[in-house]
Amino acid sequence: MNFIGEKCVLCGKVFEDSDDVVVCPECGSPHHRECYKKHNRCANIYMHGTGQKWKRTAISKPVETPVVVVTPEEFEKHGAEFDNSQFHKYTESEMMRDIGFNLNEDMGGVTLKEIIAFVGTNQFYYIPVFKRMKDLGSKISFNLSCFLLPSFYFANRKMWLWAIISSVISVILNIPLAVLIMAESEVFTENIMSVIYQNQNFIQNLEVICSACWCILRMLMCLFANHIYFKFSVKKIHIIKKQSNGELNKHMVMAFGGVKPINIILITLITMLLTLVAMIGITMFLTTV
Secondary structure: OOOOOOEOOOOOOEOOOOOOEEEOOOOOOEEEHHHHHHHOOOOOHHHOOOOOOOOOOOOOOOOOOOEEEOOHHHHHHHHHHOOHHHHHHHHHOHHHHHOOOOOOOEOOOOEHHHHHHHHOOOHHHHHHHHHHHHHHOOOOOOOHHHHHOHHHHHHHOOOHHHHHHHHHHHHHHOHHHHHHHHHHOOOOOHHHHHHHHHOHHHHHHHHHHHHHHHHHHHHHHHHHHHHHHHHHHHHHHHHHHHHOOOOOOHHHHHHHOOOOOHHHHHHHHHHHHHHHHHHHHHHHHHHHO
16 A cells, blocks of 8 residues: 555654555554554544544555554554553543644633543543533533433532432422322321322322423433533632642542442432431321321
């Protein structure tokens, strides 16, 4: 394959007749063999898994350059040898820069690079959304995970205030349904069951209204969750920098940012406890009616 006139995607130098060229098997990007060995990675790694391919930028001369295609095994070997912290650093900064983002852009008193570091996982979803919100002043976007399980989403992203709020609202609005289910299971005393049967139509109507309200609230949280997370990220970064003399402390970023799946278990336990308290309260109330 002829690469005369093209540039090495790592060093930027134009290939000459005598250059030893290797090609990434994933995206087709050409590199000097020495450049590839030195960096232990493809320069266009951001293309991998996206279906994007390297494209020519020059009209090549009709001379064949000796090309060796790097096998997937060799590429995987080099990737394993590449230092994980350096690779993570590349994905957070160079990849965003290479697809057109200005890492030093102001995002409300913090830089885009700092937000990328804070968000951690799934940054290729959040960063374009945050930038659109900042540029257009919009607050609405769609977050499916927040619609399905709002308390889980907020807890996983360490937004505990919103996680507790959504959990409390969920428990309150599901009380009529819980009462109906427990009544069908006959776990209440006869006196309580009698009160429930006397007010069954009211409870059923209340359950429909509460279910509709919960669905509407979930939709609202779904539409505004990304904006809430954007503001949360900016606020936490300001706090971290203030406590670290203007620097973005790595350990504090890990503590406040990113995700923490174990929080899903914690919010589940909290929700169960709130449900138990609510049902005890309802039982006591129905006993006195």
